[in-house]
Amino acid sequence: ILNVEQSPQSLHVQEGDSTNFTCSFPSSNFYALHWYRWETAKSPEALFVMTLNGDEKKKGRISATLNTKEGYSYLYIKGSQPEDSATYLCAPTNAGGTSYGKLTFGQGTILTVHP
Amino acid sequence: DGGITQSPKYLFRKEGQNVTLSCEQNLNHDAMYWYRQDPGQGLRLIYYSQIVNDFQKGDIAEGYSVSREKKESFPLTVTSAQKNPTAFYLCASREHRDTEAFFGQGTRLTVV
Numbered sequence: 001i002l003n004v005e006q007s008p009q010s011l012h013v014q015e016g017d018s019t020n021f022t023c024s025f026p027s028s029n030f031y032a033l034h035w036y037r038w039e040t041a042k043s044p045e046a047l048f049v050m051t052l053n054g055d056e057k058k059k060g061r062i063s064a065t066l067n068t069k070e071g072y073s074y075l076y077i078k079g080s081q082p083e084d085s086a087t088y089l090c091a092p093t094n095a096g097g098t099s100y101g102k103l104t105f106g107q108g109t110i111l112t113v114h115p
Numbered sequence: 116d117g118g119i120t121q122s123p124k125y126l127f128r129k130e131g132q133n134v135t136l137s138c139e140q141n142l143n144h145d146a147m148y149w150y151r152q153d154p155g156q157g158l159r160l161i162y163y164s165q166i167v168n169d170f171q172k173g174d175i176a177e178g179y180s181v182s183r184e185k186k187e188s189f190p191l192t193v194t195s196a197q198k199n200p201t202a203f204y205l206c207a208s209r210e211h212r213d214t215e216a217f218f219g220q221g222t223r224l225t226v227v
Binding site for chain 2: 031034043045046100
């Protein structure tokens with residue numbers, strides 16, 4: 001089992017606050033790191049797929065950074081809005097071996113943004 | 116419209132019966148995945164397939180079986196050997212290892 005840890009498990013913020021959460025994963029044999037947003041009553045949707053150490057990606061108010069050497073990624077949300085309330089999932093993938101193509105998710109961070 | 120279709124949305128079965136969940140995609144994706152979600156837990160990988168006629172066990176494969184006879188279809192059978200089958204099941208696909216996954220709407224299975 002690929003050991004993926006996300007923290008915190010849940011987070012409550014006020015509208016307008018900026019927030020961030022972490023995804024930790026084994027750094028050996030790393031290939032890519034996925035971030036998804038899962039809103040209630042909807043299907044998970046991809047935010048980013050990151051592969052390069054030091055990579056930063058941005059989509060609107062959401063951005064992510066990646067450190068493959070130490071095995072972590074941060075997801076940032078600037079000026080949180082109630083519509084950002086969702087579960088945020090990360091999934092690292094391996095370069096090869098027996099788990100080639102495997103997509104294993106962390107437990108997720110549940111974000112609630114209060115108006 | 117391209118996408119992933121899971122059917123049915125809700126499924127009820129009696130204990131001891133096998134049940135098959137459908138997952139069809141018209142995205143021409145090579146890889147397909149089955150996940151299970153229980154209340155308060157994340158997505159756990161049951162089985163995945165990188166190519167037609169090949170599939171691998173995920174982290175919780177016991178009590179489940181799959182087939183991948185066609186590129187667009189990846190049905191999941193929940194067998195009577197699965198001790199706690201009641202859960203929400205999600206199917207996903209992706210084009211290849213460099214791309215993001217797309218998910219179906221899910222099937223909520225209740226075994227009584």
